[in-house]
Amino acid sequence: MIRLLIFALLVLALGYGFSWLADRPGDISLVWEGQLYEMQLQVAAVLLVVAVAAIMIVWWLLRSIWTSPHRVTRFFRARKRDRGYQALSTGMIAAGAGNALLARKMSARARGLLRVDQEPLIHLLDAQAAMIEGRHDEARRKFEQMADDPETAELGLRGLYLEAKRLGADEAARQYAERAVEKAPYLPWAAQAALETRCQLGNWDNALTMVDQQKVAKILTKEEAKRKRATLLTARANDRLEGDPKGAREDAMEALRLEPEFVPAAIAAGKAYLREDNLRKAASVLEQAWKLNPHPQIADVYINARGGTSAVDRLKRAEKLEGLKPNNLEGLIVTAHAALDAKEFSLARQKAEAALRMEAREGICLLLADIEDAETGDQGRVRYWMNAALRAPRDPAWIADGFVSEKWLPVSPVTGKLDAFEWKAPFTQMPGAIENSSSLPPLPPLENKAAAAAPEPVPEARVGTSATIIEADLAKPAAEPTETKKPEPVAEVRKMEPTKPKPATETAAAKTAKNKGEEQSRGIEDPFFGRPPDDPGVKDPSKETESKTRLRLF
Structure with a gap:
């Protein structure tokens, strides 16, 4: 675009110059070696421009002829390089897609077209292809070569770190992360790995320093840095709780200033105040945290703040905590537990059922x-x-x-x-x-304890061996199904069939009386509601056939 603009300006300048000379005609006289040469001014200007253009064209031709071997070599070299980069690009895409065969083929082609010492991505392609094919030892060797090269050290260290994490070699992964942090502190993965390593070792001071450095380096956002710093301060407060309650309290309160709803920080602050025998400040911190985020562990520290208190006092403190945030599930559960400990069963049941209705x-x-x-x-x-x-x-x-x-x-x-x-x-x-x-x-309804306490009567026939009980069960007649009395036919039905009177049938009561009279005539008593007693020595002759049938079935 700039060249085109310069060319247009040059053409405009020449046109303006020739028009200016045309408006001002004149002659030019030149005496050279005793000869006089005369011509018009405009013709002389045209000859001068043509001479300059001819000189420039001749110079370009001579320069092109002189540099043509180098230009031809450079052309073929560029063509070869382009083919190599095309193969490298295709191989990287194939490795990302999981095509190990194509990735390996493109890697060999790229090696033939490009110099390995000038293009380190070939090592990365070989490492990726080896990982896809499951040859992790070869991949680690490639990553080690890349880690030794200053240009690809970060890439090689990341590959070694991921391989160490895959194998569960935490110590090796930690060393690779430390090396990466030393070379490039701005790498997010290395900074995060180094921070987690310091946290696992309990080096909270170093971890806090690293969080501040990552915040300055823009690796962490402001909110992420606040959250991580609050977490680290709470962890350090928990470690200081036994030996340095004052330091633990300062760390926990600073964590609460960063994250007011952070429950572990509130618990640590409350415990630190209790270690210093400052019950009022501990209650204030825990109550404020409960209002922001009701948590059962906050309630546990709050209710048991004073050692040796009675169950009634703990119930009062639970009710006070529930009143700070009414209609809260955790508050109802805490009060129900405290009421159960205090033997206030009606209150405990009321709070527990209210909590159950909520969730x-x-x-x-x-x-x-x-x-x-x-x-x-x-x-x-x-x-x-x-x-x-x-x-x-x-x-x-x-x-x-x-x-x-x-x-x-x-x-x-x-x-x-x-x-x-x-x-x-x-x-x-x-x-x-x-x-x-x-x-x-x-x-289910409440059990009748008096009825439940009375033992059930055991029939005498159940006393004995298992064989005797089985024989008694076989001798026992099957219970007759209860017959549902059908209503007598209505008057209309009787009128419809007057010529077909029904035969008289015996009623159930008459049948029962008849059977009872027959049994009494045989001398068998009926103490068990119309059935013979469950005595293996007494058998009902009328049921022998049914017993034999049952025996055959068994």
Whole structure:
């Protein structure tokens, strides 16, 4: 574009110059070696321009002829390089797609067209192809060669770091990350790996310094740096809690200033104040944290702040904590537990049922089972709530990478990731049919303890060996099904068939009386409602056929 503009300006300048000379005609006289040469001014200007153009064209031709061998060599070299880069690009795409055969083929072609010492990406392509084919030893050798080259040191160290993590060699991965941080502190993966290594070793001071450096280097955003710093300060506060309560309190309070809703920091601050016997400040910190984020572990520290308090005092503190954030699930559960400890069963039941209406959980169902066991002792209701707990969703817990912990930890024990624990329900089992309290079946009625205490009478025929009992069962007649009395035919039906009177049939009562008279005539007493006694020595002659049939079936 610039050249075109310069050419246009040059043409305009020549045109303007010739027009200016045309408006001002004149002659030029030149005496050279005794000869006089005369011509017009405009013709002389044209000859001068043509001479300059001819000189430039001749110079270009001579320069082209002189440099033509080099230009031809450079042309073929550029063509070869372009083919090599095309093969390298195709090989990288094939490696990314998982086509090891094509990647290896393109790598060999790129080696033939490009110089390996001038194009380090060939080593990367070979390493990727080796990893796809499962030849990890060869891939590590390629990465080591790249790590020794200053131009590809970062790439080689990252490849070695990932290979060490794949093999579970944490110490080797840590060393590679440290080397990468020394060479390039701005690398996010190296900085994160070095930070996690310091956290796993419990070197919180160094970790805090690294977070500040990463924030300055723009590796971490402002919010990420605040969160990581709060996590590290809380971890250091927990470590200082036993030996340095004041330092633990300062770290925990600074973490709370960075993240006001961070529950582990609030718990650490409350415990630090309690270590210093400052109950008022501990209660203030825990109450403020409870208002922002109600958590059962905050309630546990708050209720048991004073050692040796009675169950009634703990119930009062639980009710006070519940009042700070009404209509809260965790507050209802905490009050229900405290009321159960204080033997306030009606209050415990009321709070637990209110919590169950808000959300069905395993812990709430177990709490109701404990209340039933302590108050009524009704095992039917206890089993009812135990079965409900088996089908209810599990209670939240601290979870990181599938690992469930009873307390918060700064680093995941599985992957070593910083600030990995979250307060949520575990996913180790599928939730049951219970989703809310409305889906629960009705409670069974309370047992009659007096009736339950009376033992059932055991028939005399059950006393004896198993063979005797089986013989008695075979001798026992089958119970007759209860016949449902049909209503007598209505008058209209009787009028329809007057010429066909029904024969008289015996009623059920008449049959019973007749059978009873026959049995009494045979001398058999009937103490068991019309059946012979369950005595293996007494058999009913009328039922011998039925007993023999049963024996054949068995």
